[in-house]
Amino acid sequence: MAKFLGVIIDEKRMAAIKGTPLEEKVESIFGGALRRLVIEVPDDLGQKVIDQFTKARFDARGFIEETPAAFKRAIFKRIAEMKELSAAVVEKVLAEDLEKVKEEAAKEDKELPVPDIDISDVLELQKNPVQKPA
Amino acid sequence: MPEVRIKTLPPPHGGKLVDRVVRDPEMARKLMQKCSAVYDIKPTLFKGNPVRNVYREIMSVCYGFFSPVEGSMTKAELESVLEKRRLLSGWVFPYPILFDISEEDFKKLGVGAGDWLLLRLKGEPFAILEIEEVYEIVPGDVAVRTFGTPEKNPEVVKVPFDQKHTGYNIYCSLNPIILAGKYTIINEPKLREPFNRFWYPPKRAREEFEKRGWTTVIAHQTRNVPHTGHEALMKNAAYIGDVKPCDGIVVNAIVGAKRIGDFPDEAIVEGHEMVHLAGYIKPDRHLVTFTLWDMRYGNPIESLIHAVIRQNMGISFHMFGRDHAALGEYYDIFATQILWSKGIPSFGFEAPPYAVDGGFYIRPQNIEEFWFCPKCKEFAYSANCSHKGIYSRYSGSFIRGLINEGVMPPPEIYRPEVYKVVVKWWQKFGYPFNNEKYLKEREERLEVDLPHMELPAHLKK
Ligand SMILES: [Zn+2]
Numbered sequence: 001m002a003k004f005l006g007v008i009i010d011e012k013r014m015a016a017i018k019g020t021p022l023e024e025k026v027e028s029i030f031g032g033a034l035r036r037l038v039i040e041v042p043d044d045l046g047q048k049v050i051d052q053f054t055k056a057r058f059d060a061r062g063f064i065e066e067t068p069a070a071f072k073r074a075i076f077k078r079i080a081e082m083k084e085l086s087a088a089v090v091e092k093v094l095a096e097d098l099e100k101v102k103e104e105a106a107k108e109d110k111e112l113p114v115p116d117i118d119i120s121d122v123l124e125l126q127k128n129p130v131q132k133p134a
Numbered sequence: 135m136p137e138v139r140i141k142t143l144p145p146p147h148g149g150k151l152v153d154r155v156v157r158d159p160e161m162a163r164k165l166m167q168k169c170s171a172v173y174d175i176k177p178t179l180f181k182g183n184p185v186r187n188v189y190r191e192i193m194s195v196c197y198g199f200f201s202p203v204e205g206s207m208t209k210a211e212l213e214s215v216l217e218k219r220r221l222l223s224g225w226v227f228p229y230p231i232l233f234d235i236s237e238e239d240f241k242k243l244g245v246g247a248g249d250w251l252l253l254r255l256k257g258e259p260f261a262i263l264e265i266e267e268v269y270e271i272v273p274g275d276v277a278v279r280t281f282g283t284p285e286k287n288p289e290v291v292k293v294p295f296d297q298k299h300t301g302y303n304i305y306c307s308l309n310p311i312i313l314a315g316k317y318t319i320i321n322e323p324k325l326r327e328p329f330n331r332f333w334y335p336p337k338r339a340r341e342e343f344e345k346r347g348w349t350t351v352i353a354h355q356t357r358n359v360p361h362t363g364h365e366a367l368m369k370n371a372a373y374i375g376d377v378k379p380c381d382g383i384v385v386n387a388i389v390g391a392k393r394i395g396d397f398p399d400e401a402i403v404e405g406h407e408m409v410h411l412a413g414y415i416k417p418d419r420h421l422v423t424f425t426l427w428d429m430r431y432g433n434p435i436e437s438l439i440h441a442v443i444r445q446n447m448g449i450s451f452h453m454f455g456r457d458h459a460a461l462g463e464y465y466d467i468f469a470t471q472i473l474w475s476k477g478i479p480s481f482g483f484e485a486p487p488y489a490v491d492g493g494f495y496i497r498p499q500n501i502e503e504f505w506f507c508p509k510c511k512e513f514a515y516s517a518n519c520s521h522k523g524i525y526s527r528y529s530g531s532f533i534r535g536l537i538n539e540g541v542m543p544p545p546e547i548y549r550p551e552v553y554k555v556v557v558k559w560w561q562k563f564g565y566p567f568n569n570e571k572y573l574k575e576r577e578e579r580l581e582v583d584l585p586h587m588e589l590p591a592h593l594k595k
Contacts (some may be wrong), residue, residue: 031508033544065531
């Protein structure tokens, strides 16, 4: 069975591949709520990726998950540059970008920037909990 | 005609709820007088990292979650649990519950059978262990027999357990000396925020159900901040009941030592609470609770401790999904559902655990899977929706990946209010998931604080 590597395509990434053949390869998931590109890789290459990162694993659908965000960034950069969705993209990242990816990933394990969103509505809801301590 | 309505809560497992908490300080002082030594509870370490704290088991025993178990198991009881998944009394019980201590500490304490040992937690008196028996174990053997092997349990065990399995590591890391005997909490700990409002030991849970007029209640096991798939599961599974859907949906989170990459327990309990605060399930039908237990990830074996806990709480039904409380691919992904639909003879179940002697009143609700289907326009049940290529399956690791990349999960995956609870704890811990720093600090902080209690003079050094 082949394995898969999904890369989420946000507005910024979409802009970077606009007008290339990659654009029509973008698939929508969760009813269009998210978009992604998927690279299919042979089993052994999939395993090679997993071996690089302690948390990485295949999920129930055969997707390689829990790789560092830095790895996904590197993959996307190479996709945009090579304009293809092949195993060669993954091989290129493993061959040339791995050291830098691991360096950034080590920082990721300690701290991740908190999203800049307003959470005051939930803090307000939590002021009147239904359940109270005994 | 048989009565189809369920009019009462199921009885406690073993017939009677265990309550071994002394709330009178005068009585506590008297009991401490009988202790001959003091021991400071230490976490169980695997490669230097805390993977278990026996205090959680003492809490779960004394507050009745593990009824009818009353303490650390004797050698005969341990053997019976490992061999048959039964206590000596015949009641089903899946896991060894043990108070382990190193040879060095044992020599230092100088205690033996018949002595009472005062256990201290966070520097304060916490509980008493009435030592009934002292014996040795080979931790690796206990670990292997706890989870099973492909040879002995071919129905569901696919590969031998190894050091990538957290639960296996917990048993392998136990100290070799076991002090068996009953536990009694003599200094009631105070649950910390935010856990205090979710603390519903069996007695309190049953009182709450009665107050709310609930007789049909379904349990949802969780170790996650709930996404919309979990929510669909809870709501749909709750259509089981008697002549109407279940009165109550009880979320019971397992709180304890966790793995890197899981959500912090604080976000898990508050995330579930947000489901009712934000109105997705009415709060009068929904109760968020937790049990202190260092998850063993024993899939079918773990489902049995879940049944013990939740039946003791007064719950009548239990949702069991695919990969229930699983980690890795040691067990068949349907192992828990196999156990709860036809039994696993090699683990002592010729029939499902509700149909064997010493078994449960709680009934399983074995559920397949929910996914998001834009064509059905709903969170569809896998046995209904056949829109392959259109629906999107949920994957916890996919969702963690989104968060990791800084992408806000869409409302199709997370209710915005629930995601904001994740962000709240992200702000506090600097990280959305358990990382090394969090795990280390939480095992020092624990979930409780202990009031100051003076040691009796004869125990002061
Ligand atoms: Zn559908």
